[in-house]
Amino acid sequence: MLIQRTFLFLIFKIKTVRYREKEFAMTNKTKNNDNAHLQRSLTSRHITMLALGGAIGAGLFKGSANAVHTAGPSVILCYLLGGLILLFIMQGMAEMAANNPSATGFSGLLQPILGPFAAYLVDWAYFTMWFVDLTAEAVAAASFIQIWFPTVPTWLIVLVIAVVISGINLLSVRWFAETEYWLAIMKIAVIIFFIFAGIFLIARNMMTTNHAFVNLTVHGGFFPHGAFGFLSAMLIVIYSFAGSELIGITLGEVKDPQKVIPHAVHGIMFRIISFYLIPFFIIVTLFPWDQLTDKVSPFVSVFRLLNIPFASDIVNFVIILALISSINSGIYSASRLLFVQNQRNKRQTKVTTALTRLNKHFVPYMAVLMCSLSLFAGVLLTYFIGNTLFDYLVGSISYTILVIWILLCLGHIRSRRYKFDDTTYHVSLYPWTSYFSLIALVLVFFGILFSTNIIVTVLTIAIYVGICAYYYFTQRESLYEKSKINK
Numbered sequence: 408m409l410i411q412r413t414f415l416f417l418i419f420k421i422k423t424v425r426y427r428e429k430e431f432a433m434t435n436k437t438k439n440n441d442n443a444h445l446q447r448s449l450t451s452r453h454i455t456m457l458a459l460g461g462a463i464g465a466g467l468f469k470g471s472a473n474a475v476h477t478a479g480p481s482v483i484l485c486y487l488l489g490g491l492i493l494l495f496i497m498q499g500m501a502e503m504a505a506n507n508p509s510a511t512g513f514s515g516l517l518q519p520i521l522g523p524f525a526a527y528l529v530d531w532a533y534f535t536m537w538f539v540d541l542t543a544e545a546v547a548a549a550s551f552i553q554i555w556f557p558t559v560p561t562w563l564i565v566l567v568i569a570v571v572i573s574g575i576n577l578l579s580v581r582w583f584a585e586t587e588y589w590l591a592i593m594k595i596a597v598i599i600f601f602i603f604a605g606i607f608l609i610a611r612n613m614m615t616t617n618h619a620f621v622n623l624t625v626h627g628g629f630f631p632h633g634a635f636g637f638l639s640a641m642l643i644v645i646y647s648f649a650g651s652e653l654i655g656i657t658l659g660e661v662k663d664p665q666k667v668i669p670h671a672v673h674g675i676m677f678r679i680i681s682f683y684l685i686p687f688f689i690i691v692t693l694f695p696w697d698q699l700t701d702k703v704s705p706f707v708s709v710f711r712l713l714n715i716p717f718a719s720d721i722v723n724f725v726i727i728l729a730l731i732s733s734i735n736s737g738i739y740s741a742s743r744l745l746f747v748q749n750q751r752n753k754r755q756t757k758v759t760t761a762l763t764r765l766n767k768h769f770v771p772y773m774a775v776l777m778c779s780l781s782l783f784a785g786v787l788l789t790y791f792i793g794n795t796l797f798d799y800l801v802g803s804i805s806y807t808i809l810v811i812w813i814l815l816c817l818g819h820i821r822s823r824r825y826k827f828d829d830t831t832y833h834v835s836l837y838p839w840t841s842y843f844s845l846i847a848l849v850l851v852f853f854g855i856l857f858s859t860n861i862i863v864t865v866l867t868i869a870i871y872v873g874i875c876a877y878y879y880f881t882q883r884e885s886l887y888e889k890s891k892i893n894k
Contacts, residue, residue, distance in 0.1 A: 463594050463682060463733075467647055468706065468726040471690065472699045474647075478640030479631035480623045480691045483684065489644040490680035492847050493651055495840035496812050499819030501672040505832040506822070512744065513811070517818045520825075524878060529814045530748050531874050536649065536807040537741040538778065541734055542785035543800040545569070548730035551723055562783075568734065569782040576738050576775045577766065590732035597725045598682050601706060604713055605689030612693075626695050638854030645805040645851070650736060651679055738778050745774035802855075802863035803870075809852050810871075816845045 474482050503516045513533060514526035549564040556564075612618075623629060630637065690705045693712070699705055704726070710718035766772045819834075820841050834840060856864060 463591070463598070463679070463729055467598075467683065467686070468704060468722075468729055471687065471705050474640050474643040475687070475691060475696050475699050475705070477632065477643065478636045479627060479629065479696045481630045481637055482640055482691065482696075483688055485637060485640045485644045486647075486680075486683045486687055488847065489641065489648055490676070490684065492812070492844045493648050494676040494680065495834075495844040496815050496819075497651065497672045497676055498834045499822075499837075499841055499844075500815055502832055502834050503819060503822050506825070513815070514748070517814060520818045520822045521814070525814055525818070527748075527878055528874065529811055530744055532807050532810050532814075532871075534741050534744040534748070535870060535874075536804055536811070537737040537744075538781045539800055539807075540649065540804055541737045541741070541778070541781040542788060543804070544730045544733045544737065545782045546785040546788075548727055548734070551727050551730070554723055555720075565782055565785060568731065569779050572731070572734050572738055572782075573775060573779040575735065576742065577770055577772050590728055590735065594725060594729050594732060595678075595682070597721075598686065601709060602685050602689065605686070605693065605709055608709070608712055609689065609692055620692055622692055622695050626697050631696070638851070638857075641851050642802060642805045642855050645808055645855075646801045647683065648679070649804055649808040650733065650740075651675065734782070738775060741778040741781075742771055742774040745777060746771035799860070799863050799866075802860060803867045805855060806852075806864075806867045809848060809855070813845065813848050813852070816841055816848065820845070 474485070478485055500516065503520070507516060507519070509515075513529045517529055518526035545565050545568055546561070548568060549561045552564050553559060553561065632639075686706075689709065690699070694705065694708060699708075704722055706725075707719050707722045710722060715721070764771065764773055820838065823837065
């Protein structure tokens, strides 16, 4: 009954949202890819929830037990390090966006600074990351739904998810943003409830026993697996934070990006760090790290300590919402990347022209449909690979997001060669923040390189060799026009 009422509430809210934007019919401009433009209708409220929706997903709910089991109590430091790196990178991205408000996406920020190849690489890397992540999130969501409906085949559940999410993304961007807003609100509400519940349980233990924090130091100590376990856990940490940089994709659809992006970055980053650090501190404080497994979510275990009825159903429902929200954000990101990539490609073909067409809601509908195909690919991969698919995908996504973060960090460092207006946003602790992030990312990259499954490493390298080869064996000058920073 609770689940049904929650779904009805969500549907009611989406249907009753009123929009102030006017409806436009299809014009010649929307049909011509040279003049097609995305609509700037996203506000700070929207992009905040988009980033939270992209960052809070399977990495927190499904990967939390694996992270704790890999690093032990030191997983807290893993997420603190990952959060600081992400915060500094996003500050640099906000500075680049504030000083180049006409930029669209990551490539628009990096192209005038690092050149066309960096713009090409960051676009395809981020597209690959979301394309792979859509598969992981969709298959995971289907597996959780099958807990309630075990007789329903996986392919049918994925089909329903694909149709619903694709339909939402084909509507006006405000429809998409409002849907993601409410999905993210429900996830955040449960995380906040989890935090208060955990604080209550820790306080209760402090009043009844002198060993409330003993789980942080026993069972092998704070670093039970040493540096190897710490670096291995960073693989899951990077995967968990992937999606936070989604605000960079919204640049072409944000009202007044010079003001909105810097303001949103700080609020988003501190929320994301808090929503990961505090829950993990609660988990490793309440439970011995070596007793946690991926078969039972730590969130379920905490709810059970409170003797809350239907704890597993409540958490299962939240996990499904989290995964659907991440899929929603992923299709948005991947489709906008396809749109930008093909709009900038001067070697126009029927395919590139189709992928840059907009519907009457100014949405790149063909790009959305193309990205939706990855949801169906997940069904085939699960059929042939099995339950280990998720672990393989996590490794590949972590490599990809590291490449993107390194490029953004290099872009921010190099952008300081330009003279910007003093009234725009500037990172106060530059250059320390950027160089700290760059060094940390390189160390994490090599650490993951030696601790990851060799199959994942080889396949990921092969993908990037193919991406680079495509660039160099085609007319490089035609892929991305030379551009400069336009204020």
